[in-house]
Each structure stands twice: as structure tokens, then as C-alpha cells.
Amino acid sequence: MTEDYRAQVKRRALDLTRLVQLTFKGQISDRLPWRQVVARPVTIKGQTALQFAHFDARRDITKNYAGAEAEAHLDALLALPFSSITLRTTDEHLSVQITRKGRAILHRAPAAAPPPLLAHDAAKSPPLPAGRPDPFLRALGIMTADGRVKAHMQDKFTQINEFLKLLEHTRALEQIASRPLRVLDCGSGAAYLTFAVYHYLAQVRGIPTEVVGVDVNAALTAKSAATSAALALPQVCFVPSRIRDYQPAAPPDIVLALHACDTATDEALAQGIRWGASLIMAAPCCHRHLHDQLETRAPFAPLLRHGILKKRFADLLTDSLRALILRVMGYKTDVVEFVSSEHTDRNLMIRAVRRLPPGDRRFVQEYRDLTTYWGVTPHLETLLGDLWARTVGE
Numbered sequence: 001m002t003e004d005y006r007a008q009v010k011r012r013a014l015d016l017t018r019l020v021q022l023t024f025k026g027q028i029s030d031r032l033p034w035r036q037v038v039a040r041p042v043t044i045k046g047q048t049a050l051q052f053a054h055f056d057a058r059r060d061i062t063k064n065y066a067g068a069e070a071e072a073h074l075d076a077l078l079a080l081p082f083s084s085i086t087l088r089t090t091d092e093h094l095s096v097q098i099t100r101k102g103r104a105i106l107h108r109a110p111a112a113a114p115p116p117l118l119a120h121d122a123a124k125s126p127p128l129p130a131g132r133p134d135p136f137l138r139a140l141g142i143m144t145a146d147g148r149v150k151a152h153m154q155d156k157f158t159q160i161n162e163f164l165k166l167l168e169h170t171r172a173l174e175q176i177a178s179r180p181l182r183v184l185d186c187g188s189g190a191a192y193l194t195f196a197v198y199h200y201l202a203q204v205r206g207i208p209t210e211v212v213g214v215d216v217n218a219a220l221t222a223k224s225a226a227t228s229a230a231l232a233l234p235q236v237c238f239v240p241s242r243i244r245d246y247q248p249a250a251p252p253d254i255v256l257a258l259h260a261c262d263t264a265t266d267e268a269l270a271q272g273i274r275w276g277a278s279l280i281m282a283a284p285c286c287h288r289h290l291h292d293q294l295e296t297r298a299p300f301a302p303l304l305r306h307g308i309l310k311k312r313f314a315d316l317l318t319d320s321l322r323a324l325i326l327r328v329m330g331y332k333t334d335v336v337e338f339v340s341s342e343h344t345d346r347n348l349m350i351r352a353v354r355r356l357p358p359g360d361r362r363f364v365q366e367y368r369d370l371t372t373y374w375g376v377t378p379h380l381e382t383l384l385g386d387l388w389a390r391t392v393g394e
Contacts, residue, residue, distance in 0.1 A: 221239060
């Protein structure tokens with residue numbers, strides 16, 4: 001008899017000598033108490049345990065369990081209606097997708113091996129190289145005192161480096177010599193990106209920079225503010241606020257939003273456009289707004305018949321329309337994969353540089369054709385309101 005997926009996940013997760021990370025996310029029903037749960041092995045006073053980090057919309061709670069308690073907590077999580085389970089060990093990457101009918105679809109891949117080092121094809125040094133201990137990376141728990149990236153933070157470290165590579169567009173902003181560069185991180189969360197952007201711009205590139213992180217979670221912004229104070233970085237501050245309510249003292253030059261959930265990405269894009277930010281970079285997270293508006297259109301019935309395909313199509317349509325809106329508003333826009341899907345399944349990046357006249361009729365028509373065909377109104381258009389109407393001539 002084939003081993004049930006829960007038993008497979010449990011057996012591999014309890015092998016703490018091989019486990020790297022276990023992630024539960026997505027929901028089949030509304031009965032989930034957590035948006036995401038991440039488990040990893042930790043050593044406490046010489047004993048190995050499982051550390052579970054539980055995330056909901058406003059907080060994260062971390063608890064450590066050992067032995068029978070760890071097994072019991074794992075059983076409880078496996079019984080919840082999560083739609084996605086990802087397990088990474090030292091020798092395998094196991095992904096489980098659970099349909100609404102409870103069917104499990106398993107995908108296995110060998111653990112990623114580091115690429116060979118070829119003398120004639122040496123990679124450019126990353127913005128934040130491993131082996132070089134940075135105080136902010138140590139303070140955020142990414143790196144040890146000797147510069148070693150912790151095993152469970154490898155994905156986060158890679159995401160940060162790939163994001164910073166794309167930030168090279170700020171070269172044009174070095175012309176701002178009369179004042180520091182102003183950066184706003186919308187939905188700053190645990191502030192990994194907030195501190196990384198400041199470190200890279202100010203301390204690596206030597207550009208005077210001020211960074212503000214905004215997040216609705218007051219506990220997280222307070223924790224990040226304490227880290228900033230401990231690192232003696234008065235140029236990095238944090239504000240508890242919804243993105244749409246935040247009013248900066250002066251318009252930011254760069255607006256960032258990394259994995260802001262659902263329409264929070266639209267709020268960041270809308271604010272960036274209204275403030276006239278020179279650079280906007282957003283890696284969208286979950287999408288729901290357009291998904292609920294989609295109705296079957298011939299000949300797309302086979303595509304929209306299946307929930308998972310409809311969801312992925314809604315994701316693509318949402319980000320296509322976001323990119324079009326930015327282009328209509330005068331931004332040279334491209335959509336790229338900013339990091340391999342091995343490190344995060346939300347690996348799309350919308351990158352927009354303000355350098356074109358707004359209201360280009362060709363792109364306005366493309367937008368109207370697409371929204372009319374599908375009968376949808378993107379939330380970003382609604383947020384822009386009168387500004388959008390004036391730009392497109394409505």
C-alpha cells in the first residue's frame with residue numbers, strides 16, 4: 001500500500017539530521033488558524049528540537065517542541081486544511097499540493113547542489129557575499145558571527161541578494177547630491193529587505209540614504225526599530241501604519257514592496273505612482289481580487305474550469321494589468337523572475353522606472369481591451385481614481 005503523504009512528510013520531518021525546512025501554507029477552507037507555519041530543527045542546550053513559527057495576518061508566534069511534543073504538534077498541523085506543504089531535506093525537495101477534494105499531488109526533486117566553480121565562467125560577487133560578517137545580518141539571525149549563513153536562512157539570503165542585484169537601477173539616482181536618497185519599504189514585515197537595502201546603498205555603494213519601513217503590524221515595527229537602535233542606524237526607521245494611510249514627510253525616490261499580500265501590493269504601487277517615485281519594485285504575493293471577478297469566456301472554459309488553473313491565470317492577469325497601468329502612468333516597466341522558484345514560489349518582480357510620458361494611447365487601448373474582454377476592474381485602477389481617469393482621458 002502506498003504510504004499516505006502525511007506519513008511521508010511526518011517521517012521525513014522528524015529526521016532532524018536531514019531536515020532543512022518544512023512549510024505549511026495556503027488554505028482549502030476558512031478553518032485555518034494560521035496563514036503559514038514554518039518548521040526547522042534547532043539546538044537548545046545541546047538538545048535538538050523542532051522550532052515552529054506560526055504566522056497570521058498580524059503576528060508571528062514561535063515555539064520549540066522536542067520528542068513526543070514535536071510529533072504531536074506535527075500531527076495537528078498535518079490535520080489542518082493547508083493546500084500546500086513543502087519539505088526540504090539535505091537530499092530531497094518534496095512538494096505536496098492538496099486539492100479541495102483532498103487529493104494530494106506530490107512532486108519530488110533532488111536537493112539542489114551548488115553550481116560548479118568554473119575559472120572561465122566565474123560568477124560576479126553577490127552584493128552581500130557569504131563569509132563576510134555584517135552586523136545587520138547577524139542581528140536579523142541570517143548570519144553567524146564568523147560570517148556563515150545559517151542553513152535555514154539560505155533562501156532568505158539568496159532572495160535578498162537577487163533583489164539587490166535588480167536594485168542596480170538606482171545608478172541613475174546617484175545624481176541626487178543635495179540630499180539623501182529616500183527609500184520606502186511597504187509592508188516591511190521582519191525588515192530583512194529594509195536593512196539590506198540601506199546597507200547596500202549607504203554602506204556598500206556609498207550613497208547617502210534614508211529608509212522607512214511601514215507595516216500594519218505594530219509589534220514587528222517596534223522590534224525592527226529596536227534592531228535599528230541597537231545597530232546605531234538613525235537613518236533606518238519604522239512606522240506602524242497601513243500602506244494606504246502612510247504619509248511621508250517628503251516623497252520617496254524608491255518604493256519597494258516584497259510579498260505584500262493581495263491588494264497591499266496595489267496600495268504600494270498606487271502610493272508610489274502618486275508620490276512620483278523614480279523607481280518602484282514589487283514582488284507580489286497572493287492574488288484574490290481579480291480571481292473573484294473572473295467569469296468564463298469562450299474559448300477559455302477549459303482553462304477556468306479547474307481551480308488551480310483559474311488561480312494561476314488570475315495571478316498572471318493581475319500582474320499583467322499592474323504592469324500595463326504602470327506603463328500608462330509613465331513608467332518603463334518589466335516583469336522578471338527575480339529569484340529561482342527553488343527559493344520562493346512567489347518569484348515574480350515588477351520593476352518600474354519613471355522615465356516616459358504618461359498616457360500613451362497604445363497602452364491605454366491595450367488595457368481597455370484586456371479589462372473589457374474579461375469584465376474586470378483591477379484594484380490598482382480603483383486606488384488611483386481621478387489620477388487614472390485624467391491620465392487616460394476619461
